[in-house]
Amino acid sequence: MSKWLVKTEPSECSIDDFAKAEHQTIPWDGVRNYQARNFLAKMAEGDEVFIYHSSCKHIGIAGIVRVVHSAYPDPTQFDSDSPYYDEKSTKEKPRWQAVDMTYVRKLKRLISLDEIKSMSGLEGLPLIRRGNRLSVMPVTDEQWQIILSSA
DNA sequence: GCCAACGTTGGC
DNA sequence: GCCAACGTTGGC
Numbered sequence: 001m002s003k004w005l006v007k008t009e010p011s012e013c014s015i016d017d018f019a020k021a022e023h024q025t026i027p028w029d030g031v032r033n034y035q036a037r038n039f040l041a042k043m044a045e046g047d048e049v050f051i052y053h054s055s056c057k058h059i060g061i062a063g064i065v066r067v068v069h070s071a072y073p074d075p076t077q078f079d080s081d082s083p084y085y086d087e088k089s090t091k092e093k094p095r096w097q098a099v100d101m102t103y104v105r106k107l108k109r110l111i112s113l114d115e116i117k118s119m120s121g122l123e124g125l126p127l128i129r130r131g132n133r134l135s136v137m138p139v140t141d142e143q144w145q146i147i148l149s150s151a
Numbered sequence: 152g153c154c155a156a157c158g159t160t161g162g163c
Numbered sequence: 164g165c166c167a168a169c170g171t172t173g174g175c
Contacts, residue, residue, distance in 0.1 A: 007161090033170075055161055113162080131168040133160050 003048040003129060003139040004043060005061070015051045015063035018103035026065075029074045029098035030084040034123035036136035040097050041071045049101060050139060050147070052127065053110075060112040061147060107151040123147045 006028065010056065018026060027094050031037050043049075047067040053059060073094035076084035089095040126137040139147075 010160095035170095059162075131160095133169055135160085 002042070002044065002047050003049070003141065003144045004039065004047060005052055005139050006054045007135040009055045010053045011056065014053060015065075015106050018051070018063070018065055018101070019106060022103045025068055025100045025102055027098050028101050029076050031074070031096060031098070031136060032084065032086070033133075033135060037097055038133055038135045039138060040099055043067045043099050044070055048104065050144075058110055058112070060116065061107065062110050063106040064104040065101040066104050068102045070151055071097040071099050074098035081099045089138045109151060111147060111151055115150065116147065119146055119150065133141050
């Protein structure tokens with residue numbers, strides 16, 4: 001069972017949006033970066049995922065969701081009305097993948113980016129590497145525990 | 152295959 | 164709103 005972290009702008013999809021849709025499934029689509037997509041494709045049903053809020057007032061890890069359906073072709077790539085439309089993608093050879101996720105819980109409090117940067121043992125986490133832009137990344141069990149135990 | 156130009160991400 | 168860092172594109 002692997003663990004992951006995904007970035008999201010809370011104005012788009014926040015942990016509260018997941019909470020409101022408890023017991024429902026939310027598609028994680030619109031990922032348009034190859035490295036991030038490759039990680040998405042490795043997610044398995046049951047994997048747990050940190051939700052990280054970016055580009056907002058309170059930046060940091062806000063909660064946990066779970067993968068309920070592993071990767072499948074992201075339908076938004078075929079939808080010419082979608083901002084995520086990709087004209088170079090075909091049904092035969094889809095470029096982009098999505099997974100389905102569901103709410104697990106909010107953390108007791110938001111773990112801020114500053115805090116995450118200051119924790120020891122997280123040096124390998126792509127999130128805090130300089131200039132990092134990866135929106136889907138693996139989290140080791142050890143990193144997961146370090147972050148969780150600070151909440 | 153190189154690399155300049157361009158667009159995007161995301162913290163500040 | 165700024166801008167550094169990075170990914171992508173496309174001419175050559």
